[in-house]
Amino acid sequence: MPATTKRQVHLAAQLPGIHNVTVWSDPRSESQISIDSFIRLAQTVERGKFDFFFLAEGLRLREHKGQVYDLDIAGRPENLTVLSALAAVTTHLGLAATVNATFNEPYEVARRFATLDRLSGGRAAWNVVTSYDAFTGENFRRGGFLPEADRYTRAADFLTTARKLWDSWSDGDLKADAATGEFIAAGTGRFAHRGQHFDISGRFTTPPGPQGHPVIIQSGESDAGREFAASDAEVIFSKHNRTDVARDFYRDVKRRLATYGRSPDDLLILPTANAVVADTDEEAAAYAEEISRELVSPQTAIAHLEAVWGRDLSAYDPDGPLPGIEPEDDAHFLKGHSVFRKGRAETARRWRKLAVERNFSIRELVIEVGGRQTFVGSPRTVADAIDDYVQTEGADGFVLVPHLTPGGLDDFVDRVVPILQEKGVHRDDYTGTTLRDHLGLSAAPRPAGWGGPGQPLRTGRDHDHEETSA
């Protein structure tokens, strides 16, 4: 096997388990909240030697017309708690949690990630997101509103603070020397930080885990977001999974790394993707079509249309044409769903045009704009496509989102992974123990306040990894 110059495919799995990326009407769909589902999926992808397992976050249930949105799977755990449990039933798999920097404080978040890294033996990762969403903020003592501009600076200040806390214990501070009676070195854990958003000092409780700092993930795609990733992140999630756009994105982000003294391998670009695998390409295509229809029930199609139109469309036939009436500016219709935050009239115009051109019904239109499956085909077809994508520098790998909980990646792991291994582009077994090892990242964490006064942390992100479904 010529394992020489081939680029390696990095694979991760996301379990949203919820919203309209996951089919619940299939008889094989099991609980999205039972610990058994999480264990099953984590152990499946560990069997497939994936780099990590990732959980998104949504801190308020979505609402439709002022009531809880009832058409999609809803209900999820607290991320770090469930990942700490999974650390006990996996041995190598990285464990990545989205944790919001708006509704938390650095001392506790830093402490919880240090805890997860210790409990997992060096497998923790943090997807740093912020929110300015007053709707979600109603669940928090802190309150909801963070001006959009401030959320960028808060994220940067939060991360700088967390890094100081992780660095507040040095190797050797924990002595535990029964003979001398010295348990810790004097002053262990002392820190002070004064920034735009955080002014804190004292002593930190928790020595860092094997990775020093957890792997930092971010998911912005704007210019500012790319710059933030280039300066501070080690993995960037992207929604660009069409090869042409993805290659431009890939080149652009990797190019920026040099500015910060980093090499292209210091930041991995992993688009979100899904894969539909069957015996033949034809069967897979038919199955993909079926999944799309199951994900968009007639009721779901109308609800999505209402989110854009901002008005009650329950009288419309999902199998009929799009409404002729114009959208209204009423955000009441689907809250907590960031996709339709802006541009109602423009979106409606675009959708109507598409429907006319392609002769789509409401439901067909919603299926179409909801996005197609990324990789569809026989195990060989899917493996070839993934390999080609990575070899041609469209991505460093993918975050796979299963369409079924918990068995949605069984086929991929059992049938596609062996072909990738045969091609020499995916590990036969783990060669390291930490997530940094799996990702090929340097063991040395980036120090707190990296960049120095002449090179401040860049800030800014227009897009986070909260609940978005398109």
Added chain:
Amino acid sequence: MTGTTGTPVTPLHLAVALDGAGWHPAAWREEGARPGELLDAAYWADLVTEAERGLLDFVTFEDALGLQSAAFHRPDDRTDQVRGSIDAVLLAAHLAPLTTHIGLVPTTNVTHTEPFHLAIGIATLDHASRGRAGWRPQIASRAADSAHFGRRTTPQLTADDVADSELISQPLRALFAEGAEVVEAARQLWDSWEDGAEIRDVATGRFLDRDKVHHIDFQGTDFSVKGPSITPRSPQGQPLVVSLAHATTPYEFAALSSDVVAVTPHDRAGTAAILAQVAEAVERTGRDLADRPLRTFADLIVFLDDEPGAAARRKARLDEVAGSELASDAEIFTGTPAELADLLLDRRSTGLDGFRLRPGALPHDLTGITRGLVPELQRRGVFRTEYASTTLRGHLGLARPTSRYAKAG
């Protein structure tokens, strides 16, 4: 269950409080201690597995958002005692898949952490343990820890306050009141998804019955929470809330908030007196015990050895290493498992439901409990010989409550 005299007896409940290398400050220097591993998963897995082997009701995990200190009210700079900790909820969750029956009760702060995060964390622990989660909410009594957050200040207690448990709690009254609101908000969030909210009705395309998922609209003195929870109702419905109380204000907190209250009497008369104070607090808050039972536990630090006198000698040796005699809020017991069994049964006759034992040194005094005390109590017919339920509420004979939002009938 039947006692040796043939009369039916109520079974005794037993919990252990795990902290560091044990509750004696010098315990980490004992032979058999694993001082370099106190912040690692394997150490805790061994301890909790041992506690489960002893069929204990639950284990508690101490925690705080600041380093430990020998002083109750302020940080210290000592280097000769255990310092450093990991998040107790995450630790408990990690231990959940490694155990099957024992209850897992982490301590959390209810002064600095968002109530919503606390509620979903404990609910998730209940899912991860399939119904074995408890929660020990604790106010932040050390003012210096507030600087770790920089959002508020909390009262600085004085050395005089610390000398008396009633005096300690007076400046903290507002924090206790807020803590009770945090627990109430969490309880409402736990109920915000009724059982059966998930319907998966293909015909109507509905995954949820939205009439069974509720905004809580909780309005506290200084905070509000809209709800519903993002986490569906957990196996126990309401995870078990446990609090430790030494004075009037915390007794009232327990009467408002807790399913189990742990108290710290130092003798039989003191036990009866404290239970009377707890009963008065229950009365004042208007809690209906028939509807919401409150289990009472007494805390004890225990040093156990089979040979008479050995435990006292061991404790004296530890005191010498520490440089001072062990001082504690709880009564300190040294003796044999049989002597401890005598004491527990005597105290229990005042009306206690059980005991939370704090092992003086780990693992020695934990195995003293599981392999010495437990068999002794079993011989006397007052402790379970196998787990009869799989949930923590079940171990304590507490029913799974219906959601408060469910329509009657």
